[in-house]
Amino acid sequence: MASPISSAIFFFFFSSFSFAFALSWSSSIEVESKVVGGEGAEPVARESFPIDGDVAWVVQVSDLHLSSYHPDRADDLVRLLAPALRAIRPSLLLITGDITDAKNKRRTSTRQDISEWIQYSNSMEAIVKYSGIDKRRIFDIRGNHDKYGVPYVGHELDFFSTYSVSSQLRRPSTVQSISLVGDDRKYIFIGIDDTLSIGIRGPSNLFGHPTEKRMAVVESELQYWDVYPSDSVTKILFGHFPMSFTASSEKGQRYESLFARQSVSSYICGHLHGNFSRQLWRLHPSKLSSDVLVPRKAKGFWEWELGDWKESRLIRILSIDGGVVSFHDIELLRKHDVRDEFQTTIVITYPADSRNMNNMEQNNQSFRNDINALVFSTQQIINVTAKVFDSFREYKIMEEVPLQLISAVDKPLFHGKWNAESYRSASATRYLLQVSVVDSQGKETKSNLRPFSVEGKLAHYASTWLAYLVFQVEWQSLYMVLLWSNFSFLVVFLCLPKVLNYLMERNASYQKWATSHVISSPIKRRKSLFVLFWFLMEGSRNRILWFSMVMYLLCLLKLPWFWGYATSENENIAAMYLSGWRVQSPDSHAILDKLGNPDLMVITLPFMYLVVTPMFILIYSLFAERSSFYLQFCRKLRHKNGPVASNIELEQVTQFVPSNLTRGISTSSTCKFCQGWTRGSLLSGCLIITLVHFKICLALMLAYGVGPVSLSPALSWAPPVFLVATIYSTSANINTEQR
Structure with a gap:
């Protein structure tokens, strides 16, 4: 009983x-x-900007998390980012989500705060004023924090539609398409807003949610540029959510296969903050073959996550040189007792880093016999030299190549010639490249040693188990x-x-x-x-x-x-x-x-x-x-x-x-x-x-x-x-x- x-x-x-x-x-x-309201097909917001030559670079900032309780984050946007943009002079500024923090002081609940959006709007106006960047070249998209507690787009709590740069320039679409048109090449940037259609409050708002209609719009926009020769178009996408935190569409479709089909070069994102690893890189391989008689060629795209502005004050300079994509992450100084001056920064645009290059397994046997590097500095540059090291010979210097400023273009691009055939190797990490710069004050700045492979061999990069779990799964x-x-x-x-x-x-x-x-x-x-x-x-x-x-x-x-x-x-x-x-x-x-x-x-x-x-x-x-x-x-x-x-x-x-x-x-x-x-x-x-x-x-x-x-x-x-x-x-x- x-x-x-x-x-x-x-x-x-x-x-x-x-x-x-x-x-x-x-x-x-x-x-x-009741009739379930579906998401209507939104037009793509297209912008086009000319560039001088065929080398372009953009700046990415992610996860600002501007907060009413941490005003230093907004202050540093003006104090640190504006001088950096003034020195870098990028073609685009991409802000990839989580613009505001949208949390209370104890971080126990999520809600939109209009004061945080006013902070952002005022900061961007000051950045435009002090950096000299054209406001039309700034593109921002939503992150999950920017959609917390927003019942629908256009609601009174949807402050992004009022205070964001994209909304002020009448670019309300969830898909933004930007083209940089050079002399012989076109570089396409497509931004995707995959936040929830109804902004559920945290913590159950963590993933990106692409819809079938949005994926169709993205694919159509990528196909729009297929009328041009494939070797003259480089496609780069940016969003807030990494692929590991992006859900499938209603019919189970995913971006990975779509990007691989459309020959996307890379996808840049934020969201994870990257405090546990500064190398959240991931190659998404895909085997595609149109003819059984032709050997299957490995294709895929790179995914690169950027750490946050919130804690690390990180920015990324992403460069494209003849279709070769490279990037360099910079942690801006935050010491208030020193002069807020942008430090000299070197971005090697070619040859690419063999650990994350996007031009793998070249079929042709002819190599580019040039070294290109961008040098951003507030000082006049006196000397730029590239050095090649051989790791198999105790890092002996194999060659020193002087780089000269290309005066024909209005950009800090330094160029030099070398014999690429001399650096054939079965190892993708045998040879390393370093560029050193001397400015007018005699200060020398060196780039990090980076491996390269003139044959397009991809090197393995070390990753922690935590980075693999969060980013690869x-x-x-x-x-x-x-x-x-x-x-x-x-x-x-x-x-x-x-x-x-x-x-x-x-x-x-x-x-x-x-x-x-x-x-x-x-x-x-x-x-x-x-x-x-x-x-x-x-x-x-x-x-x-x-x-x-x-x-x-x-x-x-x-x-x-x-x-x-x-x-x-x-x-x-x-x-x-x-x-x-x-x-x-x-x-x-x-x-x-x-x-x-x-x-x-x-x-x-x-x-x-x-x-x-x-x-x-x-x-x-x-x-x-x-x-x-x-x-x-x-x-x-x-x-x-x-x-x-x-x-x-x-x-x-x-x-x-x-x-x-x-x-x-x-x-x-x-x-x-x-x-x-x-x-x-x-x-x-x-x-x-x-x-x-x-x-x-x-x-x-x-x-x-x-x-x-x-x-x-x-x-x-x-x-x-x-x-x-x-x-x-x-x-x-x-x-x-x-x-």
């Missing part, structure tokens, strides 16, 4: 989940009765593996012992089997396999709690986990499911389903792995510990009074409590509360799980509202109620002295 509290818990969960299911069912009916796929493997484990964990119990009880063999292994044998002779099966079977014998756990798992699969303010606190309450958020769109009043998946992995994975799974294991462990106490008690009786007496006294025990050896333990145990160190350890585990659960719930309450989240039974109430019911069922006392 079930204990009163177990029955009450069962009916409580049944009624709560029935109410949640009814609410969910009614919401689904509302979805079907496709997190959408990994999330699905982690999530469904956890649910599969819990299904087996619940169902397998129940099936074994049914089969053994049906054959009346469980009493004999358990008695022979536990009562008749010393503890040290138990086999590990038996202990495992016994633990599972005893833990699942409380029918009420077992059935409640099954219902709870089904509810997590199909019903809402919690409700909350998904966007702004002034908007409607929305429900979060395992498949994503279900939100009513304020602009079209349609119900949009499955928003923010897999972004909610930061909610679901910690809850499943740190709360639900250990909770189920502890529930089984507490019941198994109680059964172990029964069996140990019976074994002691056998040693004390003999087998016959122990069997008699065991029958007397079952007069008070139905035997777990025959019909299962469904009432209270004879063991005392905290009986021994084993039970104490289990109760300590329950306390730890409760604390972890409280921390998760508190974070969600601060993010989506205290009231709605706290009143959500699946998330807030279920785990502690399950643990309390289990502890009560396994710790009530029976006066065994009457036996």
Whole structure:
């Protein structure tokens, strides 16, 4: 017979989940009765700028995170970035998302702050004034922070549409296309805004979400330039989200295959901040072949993440020289006691770094016999020299090549001739290049030693395990593996012992089997396999709690986990499911389903792995510990009074409590509360799980509202109620002295 509290818990969960299911069912009916507003096809914002010659360079800045509580970030934009732009004079300035921080002072909730956007607008106006850059050459796109809590584009909280440079220049499209037209070449830059159509508040707003229509627009824009010879067009894309944090489209399409098909050279992004590694580089290879008689040629594109402005004050100078793409990252000085002067910077545009070059495996045997380098300085440059080192000969200098300023073009480009045939090598890292510069004040500046390969061989670059995990792994796929493997484990964990119990009880063999292994044998002779099966079977014998756990798992699969303010606190309450958020769109009043998946992995994975799974294991462990106490008690009786007496006294025990050896333990145990160190350890585990659960719930309450989240039974109430019911069922006392 079930204990009163177990029955009450069962009916409580049944009624709560029935109410949640009814609410969910009614919401689904509302979805079907309304027309879901789709995203309209947006025109591409195209801009074109001429360049002098065929060497171009742009500056990228990412993750500014301008904050009302950290005004130094905006101040440094003017103090540091403006002098840098004045010295570099780039063709474009690309700001790749997360312009504002959009968080409160304690960083516990996300919301748009108009003062942060005013900071940004004022800073950009000052940068244009002091750097001399043409404002039309500045392109900014949204990041996930810039979309936090924005119900839709054009909402009063959509400050990007008012204060961004792109909006002020009437470039509202999510796809921006910029072409730099040189003498013989064209360099195409395409910016992509893949933020959520409805700006879910953090933390469930982490991934880029391309749509089928947007991907079609991007592909069409890339094909637009195919009318020109392929060797005269270089295609570079920029966005906020790296590929590892970009979800698939509605039909499962991904950018990687699209970029490879359209011969994209590189994709530059931000988002990850790169504090753990300054070399977040990734080559996306793709084997393409149009003729079976022609050897398959390796094609692909590079992905380069840039660290943040927020903490590191990093900028990137990306150069294109005859289709060869190179880059150099600079950490601007932040010392207020020194003169805010841009330091001399060297960018070698050719030959490219063999660790990340985009002109791999050349078929032609003729090589460019030139060395090109851009030198940016506030001082007059007196001497520029390139040195070639041989790492196989203890870094001996093989050649010194003087570089001369090309006066025919209005750019700081230095050029020199060499014999590239002399540097053929089977190794892509044997030869290294360094350029040294001497300015008018006698100060010498040297570039880093960089390996090169005139034959187009790609060198391997070292990467940390953390950089590989974050940047190389496709997190959408990994999330699905982690999530469904956890649910599969819990299904087996619940169902397998129940099936074994049914089969053994049906054959009346469980009493004999358990008695022979536990009562008749010393503890040290138990086999590990038996202990495992016994633990599972005893833990699942409380029918009420077992059935409640099954219902709870089904509810997590199909019903809402919690409700909350998904966007702004002034908007409607929305429900979060395992498949994503279900939100009513304020602009079209349609119900949009499955928003923010897999972004909610930061909610679901910690809850499943740190709360639900250990909770189920502890529930089984507490019941198994109680059964172990029964069996140990019976074994002691056998040693004390003999087998016959122990069997008699065991029958007397079952007069008070139905035997777990025959019909299962469904009432209270004879063991005392905290009986021994084993039970104490289990109760300590329950306390730890409760604390972890409280921390998760508190974070969600601060993010989506205290009231709605706290009143959500699946998330807030279920785990502690399950643990309390289990502890009560396994710790009530029976006066065994009457036996």
